[in-house]
Amino acid sequence: MNAIGKLRGALAxxxxxxxxxxxxxVIPASFTKASYPSFPPEGFSFQWYTKILERPEFIDAFMxxxxxxxxxxxxxxxxxxxxxxxxxxxDIPGKSAITSFLTAPLSxxxxxxxxxxxxxxxxxxxxxxxxxxxxxxxxxxxxxxIRLVLTGLSGFDYNLEKAGAILGANPWTVxxxxxLPLIRPAIISGGLFAFLTSFDNVTVSLFMISPETRTLPIExxxxxxxxxxPIVASVSSVxxxxxxxxxxxxxxxxxxxxxxxxxxx
Amino acid sequence: xxxxxxxxxxxxxxxxxQPPQQEKRAxxxxxxxxxxxxxxxxxxxxxxFFVVPMLYILYLSFISTDNLSGEGASYSLSNYITLFxxxxxLNSLWVTVKISLLSSLVALVLGYPIALTMAKASAKIRALIxxxxxxxxxxxxxxxxxxxxxxxxxxxxxxxxxMDLGLIxxxxxxxxxxxxxxxxxxxxxxxxxxxxxVTSLYNIDPSxxxxxxxxxxxxxxxxxxxxxxxxxxxxxxxxxxxxxxxMSAYVTPALMGGANVPVMPVVVYDQINNLLQWTFGSALSxxxxxxxxxxxxxxxxxxEKSKFKEVFR
Numbered sequence: 145m146n147a148i149g150k151l152r153g154a155l156a157x158x159x160x161x162x163x164x165x166x167x168x169x170v171i172p173a174s175f176t177k178a179s180y181p182s183f184p185p186e187g188f189s190f191q192w193y194t195k196i197l198e199r200p201e202f203i204d205a206f207m208x209x210x211x212x213x214x215x216x217x218x219x220x221x222x223x224x225x226x227x228x229x230x231x232x233x234x235d236i237p238g239k240s241a242i243t244s245f246l247t248a249p250l251s252x253x254x255x256x257x258x259x260x261x262x263x264x265x266x267x268x269x270x271x272x273x274x275x276x277x278x279x280x281x282x283x284x285x286x287x288x289x290i291r292l293v294l295t296g297l298s299g300f301d302y303n304l305e306k307a308g309a310i311l312g313a314n315p316w317t318v319x320x321x322x323x324l325p326l327i328r329p330a331i332i333s334g335g336l337f338a339f340l341t342s343f344d345n346v347t348v349s350l351f352m353i354s355p356e357t358r359t360l361p362i363e364x365x366x367x368x369x370x371x372x373x374p375i376v377a378s379v380s381s382v383x384x385x386x387x388x389x390x391x392x393x394x395x396x397x398x399x400x401x402x403x404x405x406x407x408x409x
Numbered sequence: 410x411x412x413x414x415x416x417x418x419x420x421x422x423x424x425x426x427q428p429p430q431q432e433k434r435a436x437x438x439x440x441x442x443x444x445x446x447x448x449x450x451x452x453x454x455x456x457x458f459f460v461v462p463m464l465y466i467l468y469l470s471f472i473s474t475d476n477l478s479g480e481g482a483s484y485s486l487s488n489y490i491t492l493f494x495x496x497x498x499l500n501s502l503w504v505t506v507k508i509s510l511l512s513s514l515v516a517l518v519l520g521y522p523i524a525l526t527m528a529k530a531s532a533k534i535r536a537l538i539x540x541x542x543x544x545x546x547x548x549x550x551x552x553x554x555x556x557x558x559x560x561x562x563x564x565x566x567x568x569x570x571x572m573d574l575g576l577i578x579x580x581x582x583x584x585x586x587x588x589x590x591x592x593x594x595x596x597x598x599x600x601x602x603x604x605x606x607v608t609s610l611y612n613i614d615p616s617x618x619x620x621x622x623x624x625x626x627x628x629x630x631x632x633x634x635x636x637x638x639x640x641x642x643x644x645x646x647x648x649x650x651x652x653x654x655x656m657s658a659y660v661t662p663a664l665m666g667g668a669n670v671p672v673m674p675v676v677v678y679d680q681i682n683n684l685l686q687w688t689f690g691s692a693l694s695x696x697x698x699x700x701x702x703x704x705x706x707x708x709x710x711x712x713e714k715s716k717f718k719e720v721f722r
Contacts, residue, residue, distance in 0.1 A: 147630050155522035160521050162519055163542050163599050166556025169566065173559050183566050184558045210580065227451040232496075234444025249459055253657030253701075256466075256675050256694045257459075263469065263691065264462035279458050286451065288648075316594045344549035351682070364551045368664055380552040386570065387548045391540075394547075401539030404546060404604055 168385060170399035175378035181374040196337050202379055205363040209343055212274075216336035223282070223337075224289025225331055229323075232297035243294070247287040254284065258351035265352075272354035285338035292337060292403065296330020305362035333398035336390050342394060343386070413492070427660035434599045470692035474525050488692035498676065498693070502700060505672040508590055508662075509655035513648045516602040520647065524606035528613075542600045550597060555665045557593055558584065585667045593665040601654070602647035608634070609643025641720050649705050656701040674696045 148217030169183040196202050217279050227246055231239055251255065263273055263282050271277035294338040304326070324331075346361045353362055364380065394400050473485040492498045523542065545553060560566045563580035571577045583589055589692045613636065621631050659674040666672065677697065680690035713721045 149529075152522055152526055156526035159519040159523040159599070159603075161539065162596060164558065166553045167545055167548060168448065168594065169556045169559045170552060177698055178702055181559060182564075223451040223454060226447045230444040230447035234441040234447075236444045236448070236495045242448065242452075249455070252459075253653075253674075253698065255657050255677065256463075256698060259677070259690060259694050260462035260466045263456070263687050264465050266456075283455070283459055286455070289465065296708045302455065334656055340547045346443050346549065348549055348661075349676070356455070361551050364549070364555070365664070366659065368551065368555060368558070372562065376555050377559070380555050380618045383549055388544075391547055393542050395439050399536075399539070399545065401536075401604065403541040404600065 145360045167169055170377055170380045172383060176382040181377040186382040192232055192374055196378055202363055204321060205358050208357060209359040212281055213339045213343040215278055216342040217335045218382050219282045220285035220289045220338040221331060221335045224286050224334060225293050228290050228297060232294060232343040246290045249283050258348040262351040274357055277352040278356045280327060280352050281342040285341050288337040289334035290340060292334035293327060293330045296327045300326060329397050335395055336394050340353035340390055415449050443481045458576035466641060466691035467695060469688045478714050488689045492692060494697055501671050501676045505656055508672060509652045511591050512594035512655045514598045515591060516646060516651045520599050521606060523603045524610055528610035542603055546600050551659050553597060554593055554661060557665060561589060584670050586667060587670050589665040590662045590670050593661040594658055595708050597661060598651040598654050601650045603649030604648060606640055606643040609640045613639045629693040637718055638717055641717050645709060649709060653701050653705060657697060
């Protein structure tokens, strides 16, 4: 029994290392002294980080990524929270069908969604514009917000709202002073998730970009396709760093695994 | 409007024959019109920018010319006929299915022990493993692929290590090959496999294993006759998930396989973005979707009809 337990544990460790190893390799490689990134690295230096500053395309792309991700998350949170509130609070006919519809963009391959939007946006003059880019990202972010806010509302005690109303608060005050504070953690995790979903996206973005709307993952993607450039290691480490900070916050508020485990079907 | 709502209300209540008390409560339910108002913005948004575009390219896939202005455009199946008679596209479809199947298999073999360990571990260890395996999903796929570049290039970690150990004399082509794509895809989607299996392992009644152990079954027998069959629903849904995600993945095959591994998503991307063959590209998109759904249906159906059908209830 013990031998089997050990074997199981050892195989699990191998599996976990397999999941993490590409990310583990990137960070040390970015500190290499050599002109060529390798894992394990040769020596130690910050040269590939200072070199990022000499590449304005990466800085611009980073700023674009940040702006799009913030805006996409904001709109997804507004749409998603209103939608989730409506589903959770009111007895709307066809509730489960509506919920499936709102999370449907998750089930359509991003490649196909990107193609559909590019073709649809072109006659509308939205292809290659910031607005088109933003719309595409809001669509892929909405399902996560819906899912997280619905989870947050599942344990919600509507008597608190009633109590507020009985004590004379108008519906607006009830919403701001009672409903919103109680579901704030769910909204924040939904927003952070949406931010990361947009910030990381490559596939949909590939169909939405123009020279003005290139984002950081797109810049990394095209640099990798052209040549094996060591600067990708340091830029990637910056992306990992940002992701780790948000993951820590998300884990504190909600639990990262729950979002993906909570029924991808 | 009022009548329609009343009718709707009756439809919902009638078949269940609820006791009078509950009916009274149902009548006191809040009106749902304000809820619909809250939903309007998101429903309109998704209808306009998700449903209509998806239907639009379905329509385009049946147009036989690229002249989208309408002149000379005619309905036909020519895009689909070209696709299914040209060996290039059929081969691409086959390569895509093969790579997706192998990626699911690798993810299953590597993921099952992790799920099993999570199911047996304390809550603390379980939370830690969940965090470790789910976090990479929140880091951009290009970054994970770059990590594989470091490890798998001819002068990368793996080849250097194997050559230093004297196991190989010249570097292996791990990247820009089907092996590279399978490594990339199985790595990217392994967390989904683990989370799917773990869910079904949690649902197994622990007293079953205890009972069989008391009756003298060895741990191996226990695993093969109880744990494994009862976790089949998790295995199936994990495989379905990894398979469908792999079928439509573009970034990983493009970076880890390149031109050497022309999977469907890479072919579709080329048609749309480089050759601007929008109607043909639309048809390819829907064939990719259809193939994925059909494979998933056949696979799930096969298991539900097998001798294990009871566990899928």
